Amino acid sequence: MEPVFGLTLTEWGMMITFVAAVIWWGFRMHGGTTTMADAFLAGRKVPGFIASLSTVATNLNGNDFLGGVGMAYGFGLVAIHGFFFQGFTLIFVSLVVIHRLRALNVYSLGGWLEHRYCPAIGNAYSYVWTFIWMLFNLGLYIYAGALVMHTLLGWDLYLSIVLLSFVAAFYTLLGGLGAVVATDVLQVCLMFFPLTFVSVACFLHVGGFSGLSEQLDQLPQLTADTINKNNMWAWHTPFGILPLMFVGRMCLGTSYWATEAQVVQRPLSAKDPDAARVSYMGASLWYIILVPFVIVLPGLTAAVMFPGLESNDHAMPELIRTFLPRGLYGVAIVGLTAGFLSSADSQINAFCTMFTADVYRRHFGKNRDDKHYLMVSKIAGVIFTICAIGTALLVSTNSSGMMVFAVGVLATIMPPFGAITIMGALFRFIHSRAALIGLYTSGVVAVGLVFASNMGMLKSIAEIDMEFRALITFTVASVVTVIASFVLPRPKSDIVVEGPHKMIELTPLATRYTIAILVVTLIAYVFWTISFS
């Protein structure tokens, strides 16, 4: 029996079952979304383990599976550091930032920044994220998902864009964050399950770690200065020299986990402070233990099996076609679809939250009841999705340029806000005037680095300069903010909290998780180093 529109009969059964399930979750959770807290933060009742699965599902999408495998395909084993460093950054943000956001019962980081510093900083964050970053980011998610449908199944690209958008928006706007979290649990299972089979097949095909290592040694070197893809400890990497890559990765990762609205919602929606810590710290164990096997290992295998692909992003689709029979192939397609939806729904919900709580309620519709705000959020969500379809169509006209642009935006806007968030959480002496100056200064530096990157001026430092730019921007923001706090007087309007100040919140559970993550990371580093030595 031949496939119809790219899928066999039973594969269509899987796809319809999955789509029906996510839409059903929207209806199932709809009855409980009567307040803003219910709709935007699932009533702040999400158990820690569920929140950690949701964090993984939100952050990992088809882009990451395709792009992450592509990165390992193109740059080799050095790509693994990015996943191990998630552990360090998630520990740091969990201990320093999250409990402070939860203490104020805010809906987003913008609410905390307004309280901690001043409305100008809170508004800056809210407007940049709501009207620039999230709009562009959702468009990218939708486009990437539609591209997978188009590439692997032959579906019309534009129809796929509309279909994916409609499904994501429908159950998200209906069921709120509760539906998003519930579907995330399903989606993370469907994302990892077929890719585990791909990883095992890869491992067996290349003859295990030793066989893969030997074959990687025979590949051409990346450049004259770099050691081959087999070496995760090469001094020169495509991301700059190794120490620069590490520190830059810390700056970028810390900024991401502290400021990206859709992921910050996970700890904010957790049922108690310990569950909030588990939501982030638990997620880090996925990145350290599992993700290298399902992303890095296949990427390295593809480098050996399919050298010279037109694009690094073609590596994962080639592996799926090679190793998965019909049936499992359908599960992989459902898994990739789930990946895109898991990020798109979070983005839509995050937009609704920030637009309603941080923009509309703050400036246009004060002192209205929750029913009114929920209605506004749904209308805004529909308009946002339509605009994101437009963004996706725009991206489709220049996909490679737009994706590079998106990565550049990420490295530009997150570190400044990340730095003032971290500084404000750690040190009570940081005041709003200093934070504003730090934000503006680092913003100028970030934009300058964008131009420098586009003109090729950073090529001598790093081929992929995202970590370098994040390092510089984060450092400038932090240093300027600290110095300005000492040099300039604190504004009278700043809220000054008296009493002892704990820089980090180290509860018994947080201590256990921190030790576990550090030990697991060390074991992972030793394991992968020995396996490829």
Place this chain on the structure above:
Amino acid sequence: MTETKDNTKMGIALLNGIVLGLIGVFLLATPMSGVELTPEETRLDYIAGGILVVGSALMFALHFRPTGGGTEPD
């Protein structure tokens, strides 16, 4: 607050387990649906489908496990 308003303790494991089980059933049915597969590919589909169905059954068990005073949804 009643359980019906406790959005996240609504049998997430149970309901998602049903979905995964159904997908597993479709996977098990693939070799019998007229799709041409080699014996090795058929075996792989059966293994994967079996894992999903067994996993679904475990999620059922997790949902209906006794917790002292009766069963509680996860």
